[in-house]
Amino acid sequence: MNIHYIHKLITEGEHQQLDFKFEIADSRKIARTFSAFANTDGGRLLIGVKDNGSISGIRTEEEKFMAEAAAGMYCKPPVPYTVKEWSVERKKVLEIIIGRGGQKPYFALDDEDKWQAYIRLHDKNIVANQVIVRSWQRRSKPEGTYINYGPNERLLLEFLEKNEFITLPKLTRIANISNRRAQNILINFLALDILEAVITEKQVLYRLSPGFGKSEEQQLPK
Numbered sequence: 001m002n003i004h005y006i007h008k009l010i011t012e013g014e015h016q017q018l019d020f021k022f023e024i025a026d027s028r029k030i031a032r033t034f035s036a037f038a039n040t041d042g043g044r045l046l047i048g049v050k051d052n053g054s055i056s057g058i059r060t061e062e063e064k065f066m067a068e069a070a071a072g073m074y075c076k077p078p079v080p081y082t083v084k085e086w087s088v089e090r091k092k093v094l095e096i097i098i099g100r101g102g103q104k105p106y107f108a109l110d111d112e113d114k115w116q117a118y119i120r121l122h123d124k125n126i127v128a129n130q131v132i133v134r135s136w137q138r139r140s141k142p143e144g145t146y147i148n149y150g151p152n153e154r155l156l157l158e159f160l161e162k163n164e165f166i167t168l169p170k171l172t173r174i175a176n177i178s179n180r181r182a183q184n185i186l187i188n189f190l191a192l193d194i195l196e197a198v199i200t201e202k203q204v205l206y207r208l209s210p211g212f213g214k215s216e217e218q219q220l221p222k
Helices: 002-012 027-039 062-072 130-139 151-162 168-175 179-191 214-219
Strands: 018-021 043-047 082-088 091-098 107-109 115-121 124-127 195-199 204-208
Touching: 002 018, 002 043, 002 082, 002 091, 027 043, 027 062, 027 091, 027 107, 027 115, 027 124, 043 062, 062 091, 115 130, 130 179, 130 195, 151 168, 151 179, 151 204, 168 179, 179 195, 179 204
Parallel strands: 018 043
Antiparallel strands: 043 091, 082 091, 107 115, 115 124, 195 204
């Protein structure tokens, strides 16, 4: 059963919730994957598996300590995870399971000693933009989020009633406001679940959340 389970995972290939690593050679680099999984939908790391899916196995117990350092020393806040050991083809494979985090954003220390929040997009870890990061931070504030529902906020909702998506540059143009003001509007609406972010490799798009419609809009202050 052990072999069947690991081979079944490997046949899926690397994707949004699965990553293969030959080894953990650098705790700082692997921390990005911890951050990305925790900030997105969670996932699994298979250590001792090459990119092509062949099983190499881990060579020492050092991998466990490297994973511990990645999650604790190079992630802020520390990323919770569990480890399982599997014997496959007479080789040891580590399965590191990272759940979707409850304290987003989770930051990882990059090569320039800067704390960056990563998100998982397909099989890649990418840096989350400041709008998304700040919306996570605002959502977690105990005092909640309050908005001044003015002409710019109304313009945004009216635009999204007729168009599926909007970008930050588009909002600055149609509302004729500063980039900072446009960011704050998007941040507030994301924190309140009025909007959701759609992340692509080229840009971040914003659209109305599925549960937000005209009835909800009518409840906002005029």
